[in-house]
Amino acid sequence: MKPTAILVPAAAVASLLVASSALNAQATPAEPLPLPELMGHVMQRNATQLWAWTAQETDAGGNHSGEPRTDEEWEDAESDALTLRQLAVVLRGAPYRQEDPRWDRLAGDLEAAARQSAEAAERKDLVGLTSAGEAINARCVACHWAFAPALEATPPPVPIS
Incomplete structure (x- = not known):
């Protein structure tokens, strides 16, 4: 038997072991983000992206709109909304549920x-x-x-009780 014939299967086994080790390391569940991190870095960023699609701005250069104009932009607006919807679902489960x-009513209202x-966005309805x-x-x-009043300066426009 030629020496290279033994090296190829040995290299394949070594590659499988390395790949298996990497997959096992990735399979370890990560700790969930603390609620302030989820809200400040995930929820807020996504909501801001969604609101940007409807932003109206006037400056020295005139009026500017964030309105989606292309199919791709409308798809992005829909994706932003669906992400917020899913985050509302996440808020009603462990470890975030209060x-x-x-809490459940407001998260359900947010989801809706x-x-x-x-x-x-799917209808392209600005x-x-x-x-x-x-x-x-x-x-x-x-x-x-209701849950972090220091974040707001004025009362909410919807009932919280």
Whole structure:
């Protein structure tokens, strides 16, 4: 038997062992983000991206709109809304769920508003996207008012009780 014939299977086995070790390291579940990190770095960033699609700005150069114009931009707006919807689902499960009935109601309201936002984006409906974005903001403010009042300066536009 030639020496190279033995080296090829040995190299293949070594490669499989290294790959298996790497997969096992990745399979170890990560610790969930602390709630302030999830909200500040994931939820807020995604909500800001979604709201940017309906932003209206006026400056010395005139009026500017964030309105999605291409199919790809509308798809991105829908993706932003669907991500918020999924985050609302995550908030109602461990380890984030709070033992307060307002938590589940507000997270459910956020999920519904995000679903409406995704549906509006799918229809390419800027008015619906804007309305749903305002509803999302109202739910965020209401939740902050109930659970992190230091984040808000004015009372929420929706009931929190």
